[in-house]
Amino acid sequence: MTKHEFCKTLIPYEPTAAELEAVKRQRAALLLSRKWQSGDTITVCFLSGSPALQARVKAVALEWTKAGRANLTLSFVPGPEADVRIDFVDGAGSWSTIGTDCHTVPAGEATMNYGWLTDDSDDAEVRRVVLHEFGHALGLIHEHQNPKHAIHWNKPAVIADLSGPPNNWDEPTIEHNMFEAYKPKDVAATDVDPKSIMMYPIPKSWTTDGFSAGLNGELSPEDEMLIANQYP
DSSP states (O other): OOSSOEEEEOOOOOOOHHHHTOOOSOEEEEEGGGOOOTTOEEEEEESSSOHHHHHHHHHHHGGGGSTTSOSOEEEEOSSTTSSEEEEOOTTSOEEEEOGGGGGGSOTTSOSEEOSSOOTTSOHHHHHHHHHHHHHHHTTBOOGGGOTTSOOOBOHHHHHHHHTSTTTOOOHHHHIIIIIOOOOGGGEEEEEEOTTOTTOOOBOGGGBSSOOOBOOOOSOOHHHHHHHHHHOO
16 A cells, blocks of 8 residues: 555556557446545645646646536646655656545645646547646546446466556555555446547556456546535
8 A cells, every 4th residue: 555545547558449449348437435525625746747847737627627527726836745645757657646635735746646647648638638737736546446347357477567668656556556456435436438548558468358448548437426426
């Protein structure tokens, strides 16, 4: 278990056409113990990054709080004591604390990092990663860790792939981010959602039953429904 409750984002692989069509049995889920209060203002600041890159991240993050979605306000402020503090440390991966767990991180330290986003990153990749990480910041977990759907992992294959380049995760990180599931009473979940932004790409080699998942880059209707229901 890591020091703080947070989820990392895989450095993406290129999914096959079949994998993009195979996302059939996952659910979006929100961790109730890390939920904000409906109507909350969440302050956000940047610890690094160019003004242009910061502006791109901000524009995407605000997709979560558009009219009809989460009844929350993301307020971008200059100070280092904001609730959500964003860094761009190359090589440190892309990750975020989950929901209000950002308050367990000492002031001035990052609660979210974009380890491979730069001024040269294309818009699709910025959008995919930022939507995913801000989903975590609002309390969403990875879909493959939803207790309502058990994935039959080929654990040696997952460990072998994620312990090497480009992710270079150690086994505790892999265990926490891939294999640990939450208790049913701890989450609020949608119906089956094949296109959630919180889905990890999962190649067939990582499962024992042929299950695989592709790379999603947009909020799905189920993502929007879940976040609106949890923050009315």
